[in-house]
Amino acid sequence: MSQRMRIVVLYGIMAALLLVVGVFQSWNLAITIINLCLISAIMALGVNIQWGYAGIFNVGIMGFAALGGLAAVVVSMPPVMGAWEVGGAGIGMAFLMLVGTVAAVYFVRRHTTGNTRFWATIATSIVGYFVIRYFYDPAVDAIESFDAARTGYLGGLGLPIIFSWIVGGVFAAAAAWLIGKIALGLRADYLAIATLGISEIIIAILKNEEWLTRGVKNVSGLPRPVAYESGLQQADWFLNLSAWLGANPVIFSTLYVRLSYAILFAIVLIIIMWLAERALNSPWGRMMRAIRDNRDAAEAMGKDVKGRHLQVFILGSAVVGVAGAMLTTLDGQLTPGQYNPLRFTFLIWVMVIVGGSGNNWGAVLGGFLIWFLWVEAEPVGAWLMNQLTMPLGPGSGLRAHLLDAAPYMRPLLMGVILLLVLRFAPKGLIPESGGSPPTAAKKAAVET
Amino acid sequence: MTDFLNAIVLFANFVFLPGVAYGAQLALGALGVTLVFGILRFANFAHGDLMAFGTMITILVTWWLQSMGIGFGPLPTALLALPIGILGAIALSLGTDRMIFRFYRVKRSATIVIVMASVGVMFIYNGIVRMIIGPNDQRFADGERFLITVREFRDLTGLDEGLAVRLPVVITVVVAAIVVTALFLFLQRSRTGKAMRAYSDNEDLALLSGINPDRVVAVTWIIAASLATIAGVLYGLDKSFRPFVYFQLLLPIFAAAIVGGIGQPIGAVAGGFIVAFSEVMLTYAYRRFFEYFGFEPDGLMQLLSTEYKFAISFVILVLVLLIRPTGIFKGRVL
Numbered sequence: 001m002s003q004r005m006r007i008v009v010l011y012g013i014m015a016a017l018l019l020v021v022g023v024f025q026s027w028n029l030a031i032t033i034i035n036l037c038l039i040s041a042i043m044a045l046g047v048n049i050q051w052g053y054a055g056i057f058n059v060g061i062m063g064f065a066a067l068g069g070l071a072a073v074v075v076s077m078p079p080v081m082g083a084w085e086v087g088g089a090g091i092g093m094a095f096l097m098l099v100g101t102v103a104a105v106y107f108v109r110r111h112t113t114g115n116t117r118f119w120a121t122i123a124t125s126i127v128g129y130f131v132i133r134y135f136y137d138p139a140v141d142a143i144e145s146f147d148a149a150r151t152g153y154l155g156g157l158g159l160p161i162i163f164s165w166i167v168g169g170v171f172a173a174a175a176a177w178l179i180g181k182i183a184l185g186l187r188a189d190y191l192a193i194a195t196l197g198i199s200e201i202i203i204a205i206l207k208n209e210e211w212l213t214r215g216v217k218n219v220s221g222l223p224r225p226v227a228y229e230s231g232l233q234q235a236d237w238f239l240n241l242s243a244w245l246g247a248n249p250v251i252f253s254t255l256y257v258r259l260s261y262a263i264l265f266a267i268v269l270i271i272i273m274w275l276a277e278r279a280l281n282s283p284w285g286r287m288m289r290a291i292r293d294n295r296d297a298a299e300a301m302g303k304d305v306k307g308r309h310l311q312v313f314i315l316g317s318a319v320v321g322v323a324g325a326m327l328t329t330l331d332g333q334l335t336p337g338q339y340n341p342l343r344f345t346f347l348i349w350v351m352v353i354v355g356g357s358g359n360n361w362g363a364v365l366g367g368f369l370i371w372f373l374w375v376e377a378e379p380v381g382a383w384l385m386n387q388l389t390m391p392l393g394p395g396s397g398l399r400a401h402l403l404d405a406a407p408y409m410r411p412l413l414m415g416v417i418l419l420l421v422l423r424f425a426p427k428g429l430i431p432e433s434g435g436s437p438p439t440a441a442k443k444a445a446v447e448t
Numbered sequence: 449m450t451d452f453l454n455a456i457v458l459f460a461n462f463v464f465l466p467g468v469a470y471g472a473q474l475a476l477g478a479l480g481v482t483l484v485f486g487i488l489r490f491a492n493f494a495h496g497d498l499m500a501f502g503t504m505i506t507i508l509v510t511w512w513l514q515s516m517g518i519g520f521g522p523l524p525t526a527l528l529a530l531p532i533g534i535l536g537a538i539a540l541s542l543g544t545d546r547m548i549f550r551f552y553r554v555k556r557s558a559t560i561v562i563v564m565a566s567v568g569v570m571f572i573y574n575g576i577v578r579m580i581i582g583p584n585d586q587r588f589a590d591g592e593r594f595l596i597t598v599r600e601f602r603d604l605t606g607l608d609e610g611l612a613v614r615l616p617v618v619i620t621v622v623v624a625a626i627v628v629t630a631l632f633l634f635l636q637r638s639r640t641g642k643a644m645r646a647y648s649d650n651e652d653l654a655l656l657s658g659i660n661p662d663r664v665v666a667v668t669w670i671i672a673a674s675l676a677t678i679a680g681v682l683y684g685l686d687k688s689f690r691p692f693v694y695f696q697l698l699l700p701i702f703a704a705a706i707v708g709g710i711g712q713p714i715g716a717v718a719g720g721f722i723v724a725f726s727e728v729m730l731t732y733a734y735r736r737f738f739e740y741f742g743f744e745p746d747g748l749m750q751l752l753s754t755e756y757k758f759a760i761s762f763v764i765l766v767l768v769l770l771i772r773p774t775g776i777f778k779g780r781v782l
Contacts, residue, residue: 057560182766188560189491190769193702197762200699208755340692342574346567353564408578415571419548422565 003433007361010429014368021376028251031258033375038265039327041367044351045269045276045360046319052358052432053280054312055292059192060179062344063199064317066206066336067175068168068324073219073334074212075164077156083146084154087211090139091154094132101128143211153214162225165268165325172321173314175202180310199345206336213334220333226260229253261330268326269364272319276360288312289358320348342411347374350418356428365430373417374410381409450607455740457601457609467721467728469617469686472624475720476679477697478704479631479713480672486648486711487668488549490562495676495701497573500694501540502677503684504581506533507588514590522592523619530681537673544569545669553665570695577691586689589616616685627678628717631671635713640667648711696758700727703761707768709775718776723764727757 018037022030043061050056101124108120144152175198183194206213213219232238232253242249279285291298291305299305328334347370355366385406392399421428477499484492492498509529513519520528548569552562595618598610635641640663647654647664655661680694687693704723708715733748752760768775 055560057563182770186769189563190706192493192563193491193699193706194762194765194769197699197703197758197765200696200758201756201762204755204758208753341695342571346571349564349567402579404582405579408575408583410575411571412575412579415568415573415575418568418571419565422561422568423548423551426561 003430007365007430010365014365014372017369017372028255028258031255031262033372035258035261035265035330036327036375037368037371038262038269039323039330040348040351040371041364042265042269042272042323042326043320043348044355044363044367045272046316046323047348047352048316048355048357048360048363049276049279049319050313050316051352052360052363053285053288053292053316054309055188056184056309056313056316057188057192058195058313058316059341059345059349060195060197060199060202061320061348062339062341063195063202064172064175064320065324065327065344066199066202066339067171068164068321068326069328069334069336069339070206070213071168071171071321072161072164072222072325072328074156075159075167076161076223076329077219078158080146080151080153080155083143083151083211086146087139087143088154090135090142091211094136094139097128097132097135101125101132104128140209140211151214152217153211153219160225161223161329162264164329165322168325169318169322172324173318176314176317177310180313184306184309184313196341196345199341203336203339206334206339213336216337218333218335218337222329222332222334224257224332225264225329226257229257232256265326265330268322272322273360273364276319280360342414347414350414352428353418354421354428356430356432358432359428359430362428362430362432366428369429370414370417373413377410377413378407381413382406385409451740451742453605454607454609455737457605457607457611458737458740461609461611463725463728463732465611465613465617467725469620469682470728471721471724472620473679473683473686473720474697474700474704474724475717476624476627476675476682477701478708478716478720479628480675480679481701482705482708482710482713482716483644483668483675484672485705487644487664488553488562490559490566491702492672493563493566493698494544494570494573495672496695496698497570497577497691498537498541498673499676499680499683499697500577500689500691501573502533502537502673503680503689503694504533504577504691505536506530506677506681507581507586507684507689509533510588520591522615524589524591524616524685526588526590526681526685527619530678533681534674534677537677538670540573541669541673542666545665550665574691574695581691583691586684588689589685591615614686616682620682620686623678623682627675631675631713640664644668699758700724700761703765706765707775709777712775712777715775715777723761726764727760730760731757 018030018034021033043065046064047058047061050058105121105124105128108124109117112120143154146152179195179198183191183198186194207215209215210217229250233249238253238256239249242252245252247255287298287303288308290301291303291308295305348367351366351370352363353366354370355364356362382403385402389396389399389402477495480498481492481495484490484495506526506529509532510524510526513525513529518528519525548565549562552565592615595613595615596604596611598612601610601612602608635645643654643659644664644667646657647659647661651661654664680689683689683694683697700723701720704719705716706719707722708717708719730751731754733750735745735749738745738749
């Protein structure tokens with residue numbers, strides 16, 4: 001089967017699966033799944049840019065997605081003027097001091113050498129730390145106690161939330177630049193551990209810096225980029241439309257809202273996909289694959305391996321950040337407690353590996369398919385468990401326990417899928433096209 | 449003088465003892481990671497969930513023993529159940545190796561592929577543990593809780609501050625000391641231990657001199673699973689058991705292994721204590737400590753809030769990788 005046929009057939013099967021859900025479960029559910037499939041597909045594209053193009057093993061996806069979520073809050077929520085008045089200056093000073101400290105450390109490092117340099121760096125950092133705390137602590141206290149039940153944070157800029165998708169990408173890119181500068185020189189295992197750590201730190205920041213994100217109190221009621229159901233149900237044109245379609249306006253309004261999200265998300269996916277494909281098939285893309293497949297040879301040819309790696313790490317993370325902002329927009333709230341590495345990092349990895357690393361079409365398909373399975377594994381697991389434990393009788397404690405346990409079929413299923421694909425079809429569902437067959441094994445064999 | 453003693457006792461109670469216990473737990477975990485890395489040459493992401501699995505089996509057996517009315521006197525019943533937990537973890541590890549890791553080892557796949565496979569294994573362990581025992585907190589410590597309570601210590605010394613010596617802390621330190629000594633004796637003296645070190649140093653030479661690789665790998669998994677279970681049970685006795693927390697322990701454990709020098713058992717132990725003490729010392733609020741020296745600080749005098757303890761492991765990790773990538777004890781660079 002040619003590559004193109006394969007893509008058409010597999011995408012057709014995916015569409016059929018979604019149709020089945022629409023017909024047999026409900027269209028509302030189908031479109032909800034599609035929305036998250038679209039977001040997952042974008043995240044998977046981001047990971048594919050890092051892993052598939054360049055062989056960078058980033059296990060910190062969750063952190064970049066969370067930064068996107070932060071962007072959604074910072075861009076869209078109205079500013080809390082009172083909080084700015086009591087604490088804005090202090091936060092501003094603390095930020096200036098942070099910049100000052102970084103500059104001072106840089107200056108010190110340039111003008112000292114050897115052992116002095118080491119101790120001078122540490123001393124400057126410690127002094128800087130206390131200066132920052134001096135401004136930061138009172139400001140944070142003031143902000144967090146300002147109307148703590150309703151706000152207690154600085155709020156945002158009050159701009160349309162759709163801008164946050166770009167800002168989310170920028171936040172993630174900035175974080176990726178910083179991390180990449182520190183960690184990209186490391187070998188694959190170390191980079192994995194380092195990025196895992198970074199993502200945990202980002203989540204810890206979102207949970208604890210209440211002046212910025214309200215922490216575990218969550219920011220809810222983010223403005224929407226699309227219409228509200230209540231507004232639709234009173235609009236004449238909408239009532240006419242639903243009457244014309246013969247649909248119940250209440251049900252149809254939810255469907256309409258979700259459909260609008262789906263269209264927005266699909267537009268973003270198409271743009272990113274187009275850019276990613278262009279990049280992959282350009283001289284730049286060929287260079288990236290050359291670096292991935294034989295780093296030393298590429299370096300000998302005069303390619304700036306470190307610089308390219310940093311570039312591709314930033315690009316991929318930015319795409320994940322965009323998707324993260326979109327996800328928070330769809331949820332309508334930022335819940336720092338919901339970020340968990342299984343769902344936001346490793347699941348995305350399963351998508352890329354299953355779909356086919358190095359192939360954007362594969363990554364998108366993986367995003368759709370794996371999200372679909374992730375969602376459907378729960379009802380199917382519950383049903384299966386119910387059927388299997390039927391003979392135990394309704395009063396059985398074991399049966400009740402097993403029914404409770406059904407949701408954890410999900411990680412089990414994902415693990416099994418990942419291992420099966422890694423072992424029996426390491427190229428994934430839609431293998432990378434082009435000259436050298438880049439199995440994951442071959443790709444990395446060069447690195448060791 | 450009393451003030452000074454009070455400050456010391458305060459420090460010992462809230463920083464030193466918790467640090468020692470946590471350090472010992474991390475050290476046991478890091479030993480497993482470092483051995484697997486030395487022999488099998490990959491960073492095992494499933495280690496945290498392996499700890500959770502072994503601990504889970506131990507907890508289940510503990511509950512069963514408790515329901516039978518069997519106890520261990522003043523010691524926690526979990527220590528009686530521990531051998532069965534270890535056996536469970538060993539069986540799981542050997543089964544996993546046979547079904548998954550061996551394939552890549554024989555094929556000599558790239559490290560990164562094996563690391564990914566370990567991520568898949570992590571998912572599976574994760575699901576199994578949550579299906580059997582659920583995702584919630586489980587406390588299973590019984591027996592005496594304190595060796596010396598705060599009140600007893602105060603009455604004994606006449607100081608204002610009390611030093612509570614909790615039994616799980618003592619057990620942790622004693623068990624860890626025994627296990628680490630036994631492990632070092634095994635690695636240094638026994639034939640198998642020597643074979644393992646030879647294999648870790650140079651695989652090809654070891655094979656040439658007739659060392660059986662399957663045996664070395666099996667023994668490595670047996671030791672790693674035992675250490676993981678012991679570390680997990682001790683951590684659970686000291687704090688509590690929650691599957692997600694065990695997954696998160698992965699980061700400080702990796703940090704400990706890398707700080708000490710990966711593939712170096714002695715380094716893993718040192719690294720465990722370095723990471724543990726950095727975490728405890730940087731997140732402790734020193735306010736009362738300073739008050740005994742006549743200062744009246746405004747704030748809590750806490751350098752970092754407790755939630756940022758991951759950041760500490762991470763910073764240690766990055767500093768070591770930047771300054772001395774081989775770790776303190778000249779381990780291997782990944």
